[in-house]
Amino acid sequence: xxxxxxxxxxxxxxxxxxxxxxxxxxxxxxxxxxxxxxxxxxxxxxxxxxxxxxxxxxxxxxxxxxxxxxxxxxxxxxxxxxxxxxxxxxxxxxxxxxxxxxxxxxxxxxxxxxxxxxxxxxxxxxxxxxxxxxxxxxxxxxxxxxxxxxxxxxxxxxxxxxxxxxxxxxxxxxxxxxxxxxxxxxxxxxxxxxxxxxxxxxxxxxxxxxxxxxxxxxxxxxxxxxxxxxxxxxxxxxxxxxxxxxxxxxxxxxxxxxxxxxxxxxxxxxxxxxxxxxxxxxxxxxxxxxxxxxxxxxxxxxxxxxxxxxxxxxxxxxxxxxxxxxxxxxxxxxxxxxxxxxxxxxxxxxxxxxxxxxxxxxxxxxxxxxxxxxxxxxxxxxxxxxxxxxxxxxxxxxxxxxxxxxxxxxxxxxxxxxxxxxxxxxxxxxxxxxxxxxxxxxxxxxxxxxxxxxxxxxxxxxxxxxxxxxxxxxxxxxxxxxxxxxxxxxxxxxxxxxxxxxxx
Numbered sequence: 114x115x116x117x118x119x120x121x122x123x124x125x126x127x128x129x130x131x132x133x134x135x136x137x138x139x140x141x142x143x144x145x146x147x148x149x150x151x152x153x154x155x156x157x158x159x160x161x162x163x164x165x166x167x168x169x170x171x172x173x174x175x176x177x178x179x180x181x182x183x184x185x186x187x188x189x190x191x192x193x194x195x196x197x198x199x200x201x202x203x204x205x206x207x208x209x210x211x212x213x214x215x216x217x218x219x220x221x222x223x224x225x226x227x228x229x230x231x232x233x234x235x236x237x238x239x240x241x242x243x244x245x246x247x248x249x250x251x252x253x254x255x256x257x258x259x260x261x262x263x264x265x266x267x268x269x270x271x272x273x274x275x276x277x278x279x280x281x282x283x284x285x286x287x288x289x290x291x292x293x294x295x296x297x298x299x300x301x302x303x304x305x306x307x308x309x310x311x312x313x314x315x316x317x318x319x320x321x322x323x324x325x326x327x328x329x330x331x332x333x334x335x336x337x338x339x340x341x342x343x344x345x346x347x348x349x350x351x352x353x354x355x356x357x358x359x360x361x362x363x364x365x366x367x368x369x370x371x372x373x374x375x376x377x378x379x380x381x382x383x384x385x386x387x388x389x390x391x392x393x394x395x396x397x398x399x400x401x402x403x404x405x406x407x408x409x410x411x412x413x414x415x416x417x418x419x420x421x422x423x424x425x426x427x428x429x430x431x432x433x434x435x436x437x438x439x440x441x442x443x444x445x446x447x448x449x450x451x452x453x454x455x456x457x458x459x460x461x462x463x464x465x466x467x468x469x470x471x472x473x474x475x476x477x478x479x480x481x482x483x484x485x486x487x488x489x490x491x492x493x494x495x496x497x498x499x500x501x502x503x504x505x506x507x508x509x510x511x512x513x514x515x516x517x518x519x520x521x522x523x524x525x526x527x528x529x530x531x532x533x534x535x536x537x538x539x540x541x542x543x544x545x546x547x548x549x550x551x552x553x554x555x556x557x558x559x560x561x562x563x564x565x566x567x568x569x570x571x572x573x574x575x576x577x578x579x580x581x582x583x584x585x586x587x588x589x590x591x592x593x594x595x596x597x598x599x600x601x602x603x604x605x606x607x608x609x610x611x612x613x614x615x616x617x
Contacts, residue, residue, distance in 0.1 A: 117201040129157040146361035155364040163265035166203040172264035210254040233396040244368035268368040276408040283412040290321035301363035330388025395441035398434040428556035469600030485611035
């Protein structure tokens with residue numbers, strides 16, 4: 114039961130009024146770009162909204178419903194009793210558990226990952242973010258779930274803001290730091306009056322360097338120890354001299370920064386080298402694999418492809434995303450005492466839904482296009498190697514160069530053969546990206562072999578793989594056979610289209 118202190122609203126309003134009066138002076142004195150008055154207003158909005166306990170109860174119910182719709186069983190909250198709740202009194206069900214930060218259970222590290230994933234779902238999916246995740250509001254329940262309490266302080270994130278944040282996170286996890294300055298513009302961290310600074314090579318270099326260090330994790334102290342002042346100090350001073358302060362904090366982002374700063378602090382308590390950017394991988398993988406919007410497609414390509422023309426597949430990152438997708442599903446469904454087979458079955462089910470989707474999706478598109486590129490490259494190389502082998506097996510009296518010359522003379526004297534042989538020559542010619550394609554294929558092959566070897570080396574080894582196949586994979590394939598059949602047929606048609614386009 115939570116009861117509101119009497120006459121608290123007038124006191125809060127007075128404090129906000131005083132802050133609003135001094136905000137312009139603070140901005141001018143510190144030469145800030147940020148709308149300080151707007152930030153005070155944003156904080157004030159949250160403080161006042163927090164006093165409406167009916168609204169807080171509804172926020173909690175909305176969260177429970179949102180997690181249930183998404184099949185996220187590993188996180189919950191204290192369910193409000195609406196019939197007993199008023200504007201100033203909040204009544205919820207009792208939850209047995211302990212504060213997450215004080216728990217000695219082995220799964221605390223995992224629950225920290227669940228916490229970050231849950232807040233990313235709120236930020237980038239539901240659009241309503243719990244903005245007060247201090248340690249007192251995060252519990253570990255007795256059944257091993259994460260419990261998020263106190264839904265009075267929330268912030269709303271628009272769809273455009275969500276995709277701007279997804280682009281930003283995708284570039285960070287892909288270590289594509291050159292794109293970060295433009296992401297900061299889209300997010301509102303660089304004001305329109307400073308857009309010219311983004312085009313400055315020195316600004317882009319400085320920002321890329323700073324964010325590269327931030328992505329390294331370990332908190333403020335370790336980031337500071339990694340920053341080489343000699344490398345960046347002169348550039349930063351030059352930037353300030355030419356453009357002044359170029360960064361600002363957009364008002365809408367104030368609570369987002371607060372929430373994720375607290376989450377990073379909790380992660381650092383559990384792991385001094387905690388990297389919040391890397392911890393975002395599970396949710397980002399799941400979102401990009403399932404979101405069929407054009408913005409998500411571009412973010413996925415930014416993560417998977419490199420090079421000037423974005424045609425070189427980063428096979429290791431694809432595998433890393435696949436593993437992160439599996440981690441997300443594990444976080445979503447597993448609780449203390451839950452069978453790991455439940456999580457594995459869910460991983461298989463979601464993977465089949467994506468890979469054999471009849472309507473297609475961005476990940477399936479990437480896989481089919483890469484299969485077409487690989488099939489084409491491997492086939493051309495096989496034909497070329499067969500020709501080389503044929504020449505190497507020429508009769509002893511006919512050396513390969515002579516055989517090649519004789520073949521060329523025969524072709525020149527036979528117009529009927531020139532066209533088909535010319536087509537064969539064109540089909541076996543190397544493409545510009547053949548080396549990139551084969552590099553990706555070889556990396557994927559090596560990583561797949563490592564996965565199989567690791568599974569075989571597990572406690573139950575080959576027997577465990579056979580049991581998993583018989584108890585999970587086969588029943589799932591049987592149950593989803595009609596969907597898989599339709600999806601496979603549709604994917605085959607798309608693969609053929611990509612292969613024809615590749616060789617034509």
